[in-house]
Amino acid sequence: xxxxxxGKGNMGQSIGKNFELAGNQVxxxxxxxxxxxxxxxxxxxxxxxxxESIANQYKDELKGKxxxxxxxxxxxxxxxxxxxxxxxxxxxxxxxxxxxxKVVKGFNTTFAATLQSxxxxxxxxxxxxxxxxxxxxxxxxxxxxxxxxxVFDAGALKRARELEATGFLQMTLAASEQIxxxxxxxxxx
Amino acid sequence: xxxxxxGKGNMGQSIGKNFELAGNQVxxxxxxxxxxxxxxxxxxxxxxxxxESIANQYKDELKGKxxxxxxxxxxxxxxxxxxxxxxxxxxxxxxxxxxxxKVVKGFNTTFAATLQSxxxxxxxxxxxxxxxxxxxxxxxxxxxxxxxxxVFDAGALKRARELEATGFLQMTLAASEQIxxxxxxxxxx
Numbered sequence: 001x002x003x004x005x006x007g008k009g010n011m012g013q014s015i016g017k018n019f020e021l022a023g024n025q026v027x028x029x030x031x032x033x034x035x036x037x038x039x040x041x042x043x044x045x046x047x048x049x050x051x052e053s054i055a056n057q058y059k060d061e062l063k064g065k066x067x068x069x070x071x072x073x074x075x076x077x078x079x080x081x082x083x084x085x086x087x088x089x090x091x092x093x094x095x096x097x098x099x100x101x102k103v104v105k106g107f108n109t110t111f112a113a114t115l116q117s118x119x120x121x122x123x124x125x126x127x128x129x130x131x132x133x134x135x136x137x138x139x140x141x142x143x144x145x146x147x148x149x150x151v152f153d154a155g156a157l158k159r160a161r162e163l164e165a166t167g168f169l170q171m172t173l174a175a176s177e178q179i180x181x182x183x184x185x186x187x188x189x
Numbered sequence: 190x191x192x193x194x195x196g197k198g199n200m201g202q203s204i205g206k207n208f209e210l211a212g213n214q215v216x217x218x219x220x221x222x223x224x225x226x227x228x229x230x231x232x233x234x235x236x237x238x239x240x241e242s243i244a245n246q247y248k249d250e251l252k253g254k255x256x257x258x259x260x261x262x263x264x265x266x267x268x269x270x271x272x273x274x275x276x277x278x279x280x281x282x283x284x285x286x287x288x289x290x291k292v293v294k295g296f297n298t299t300f301a302a303t304l305q306s307x308x309x310x311x312x313x314x315x316x317x318x319x320x321x322x323x324x325x326x327x328x329x330x331x332x333x334x335x336x337x338x339x340v341f342d343a344g345a346l347k348r349a350r351e352l353e354a355t356g357f358l359q360m361t362l363a364a365s366e367q368i369x370x371x372x373x374x375x376x377x378x
Contacts, residue, residue: 080345080347081347085275086274086275086276086350087275087276120377121311121312121375121377122310122311123310123375123377128358128362152362152367152368153365153367154358154361154362155361155365156269158269158270159358159361161275161354162354162355162357162358162361163358165350165351165354165355165358166351166354166355166358168351169317169343169348169351169352169354169355172343172344172348172351173317173341173343173376176342176344178341178342178378179341179376179377179378180378183376183377183378184376184377185374185375185376185377186310186312186374186375186376186377187362187368187372187373187374187375188309188310188312188368188372188373188374188375189367189368189369189372
């Protein structure tokens with residue numbers, strides 16, 4: 001499968017590594033690149049603030065494609081709130097900006113280090129996906145089948161609210177040094 | 190320390206067990222009991238729907254006391270939303286009903302079985318506390334110091350929103366049988 005990743009940072013690379021390990025072809029684009037021929041799976045590994053302009057720029061090319069939003073839309077000045085409306089989420093906003101794409105929330109509850117290692121403590125790193133297109137989530141799960149990551153279905157796209165709240169909570173625990181950025185929420189079956 | 194628990198169900202008993210293990214004196218009251226002489230620490234181990242009437246009934250006795258809200262205010266008909274306002278939480282509502290008490294959110298991200306065993310997989314069961322009164326959270330942590338539970342500070346009471354979202358998410362993973370009710374989010378340091 002061809003995977004396009006917007007964002008060359010830690011998160012983009014750590015996610016891309018897993019898709020590569022699973023045998024997919026991964027292409028990265030930075031903020032100064034003009035991406036050509038997007039893959040069927042497009043990952044927005046950029047800060048929340050950059051999502052809308054990328055969505056607008058590539059709206060036509062993203063039609064019909066699976067678009068993964070990994071953002072944690074924190075107010076990074078205060079670390080005390082999310083900047084999205086309380087009854088919505090970054091992923092739901094992205095879906096509104098890309099009505100003809102299949103938006104899936106994922107990878108926002110896994111720190112980069114746990115995506116790199118494929119482990120969180122002794123547990124496999126688990127990616128939680130929320131999205132309204134069941135087939136899209138299945139495609140992502142299949143594409144990752146050869147990676148160390150475990151993939152769970154967190155439900156409809158509206159569950160992105162809870163995924164973003166969980167991501168936020170986990171980040172505050174790390175920022176307050178109660179956990180390390182190599183730790184966080186491991187999922188016990 | 191004297192601990193009063195409203196609610197004799199699984200959660201109440203599993204929480205109470207840990208306070209007892211740590212050497213505290215625990216008293217339980219069911220819905221048909223009239224509680225006398227409340228402890229300094231009062232745990233509301235009741236469904237969200239029962240919180241307001243208990244708060245009203247014991248408003249005077251609860252003045253100045255630490256009151257722990259453990260509820261997960263799901264819509265249990267749909268399992269698709271919380272029944273509290275999106276920009277608030279059960280704990281913040283309880284604080285508004287008990288303005289003179291020190292409300293702390295906690296124990297809502299730990300399934301009863303993991304409170305009973307003190308473990309989630311190979312990890313210690315971790316209780317996340319959110320509340321505006323730093324001393325109150327410290328008192329709870331101290332009271333549990335002889336139990337198997339680990340206690341982390343999740344921040345101000347407004348973080349109850351994220352705790353309730355995380356509890357909700359965890360419950361949907363169990364309800365969809367992707368995890369067991371003996372599993373869930375373990376916290377790796």
